[in-house]
Amino acid sequence: MYLIQAEDSRRSVARRAAKMGSWPITVAVHIGPFVLSERNFEACLKHFAGYDVIIADPVISVIDIDDLNDAKQVRRGVGLWQRLARETGAAIILVHHVKKGDGEGQDMLLGSGQFQATPDNFVVWGQSPKGAPPGSKTLTWTGRDLPRIEPEVILLNTSTLTWERVGTVGEVKARAKESSPEDKARAELVSSIDLYAALPTSAEAAVTVETLLDKVDLKEYRIRELLRTYPKHFAYTGKPQGRGATRQRWYRGPEEPKAGVENE
Numbered sequence: 001m002y003l004i005q006a007e008d009s010r011r012s013v014a015r016r017a018a019k020m021g022s023w024p025i026t027v028a029v030h031i032g033p034f035v036l037s038e039r040n041f042e043a044c045l046k047h048f049a050g051y052d053v054i055i056a057d058p059v060i061s062v063i064d065i066d067d068l069n070d071a072k073q074v075r076r077g078v079g080l081w082q083r084l085a086r087e088t089g090a091a092i093i094l095v096h097h098v099k100k101g102d103g104e105g106q107d108m109l110l111g112s113g114q115f116q117a118t119p120d121n122f123v124v125w126g127q128s129p130k131g132a133p134p135g136s137k138t139l140t141w142t143g144r145d146l147p148r149i150e151p152e153v154i155l156l157n158t159s160t161l162t163w164e165r166v167g168t169v170g171e172v173k174a175r176a177k178e179s180s181p182e183d184k185a186r187a188e189l190v191s192s193i194d195l196y197a198a199l200p201t202s203a204e205a206a207v208t209v210e211t212l213l214d215k216v217d218l219k220e221y222r223i224r225e226l227l228r229t230y231p232k233h234f235a236y237t238g239k240p241q242g243r244g245a246t247r248q249r250w251y252r253g254p255e256e257p258k259a260g261v262e263n264e
Helices: 008-020 042-046 071-089 168-176 180-200 208-213 221-230
Strands: 001-003 028-031 052-055 091-094 121-127 138-144 152-157 162-168 233-235 249-252
Touching: 008 028, 008 168, 052 071, 071 091, 152 168, 162 168, 180 221, 208 221, 221 233
Parallel strands: 001 028, 001 052, 052 091
Antiparallel strands: 121 138, 138 152, 152 162, 233 249
């Protein structure tokens, strides 16, 4: 795989790669400005030969255009990447940004409608449905080469920077509809008791969320949600965005959650 990071810094890319750990494939990375154009196309053909997947992020920095809203320029710029895909045999993924505000799918893409018309397929990252975990996203797939695929809800594991499947949108909605307030409260209490038991008793021995992942059978988002929601049960040192000595760490709060006593 070949990854082009046209805007992020070398430090940011290195930090993410280190957090993700080892990869099962070989990844070449280009960090810094890059534009595919007619002038360098033949050289790029040789440079990218042999790669199965090429990812360029963001597309607006790697296509040779002056105006995002100019249909001819966008069609020509994205078309060059299509040509590169055909001639190298690689699958090429161009990462694009969406507009702020309400909307769905590729209708939210910035710039000319040719950003929708020219590519073969789309994977769109959007808002998750009601009842999905906090911070989750919905992936939808559309395109010429794709069968009908039901949208999936996914959630970022911030420890490994990998995405975990929550379920299809239909499954998530069904679970939310079936769960009564009493069921949810009961599940939260059980999870709170397990989490409390896994925590140290003193601030000096406080642990990170990553440590707790190995101690309790809970997803990371559930751990973070419980820790934030019930300050009587869970206390912390450090800062939410802290690093090193100031990193947020958790220990037992003043009140132990108990069976038969509703969380507050």
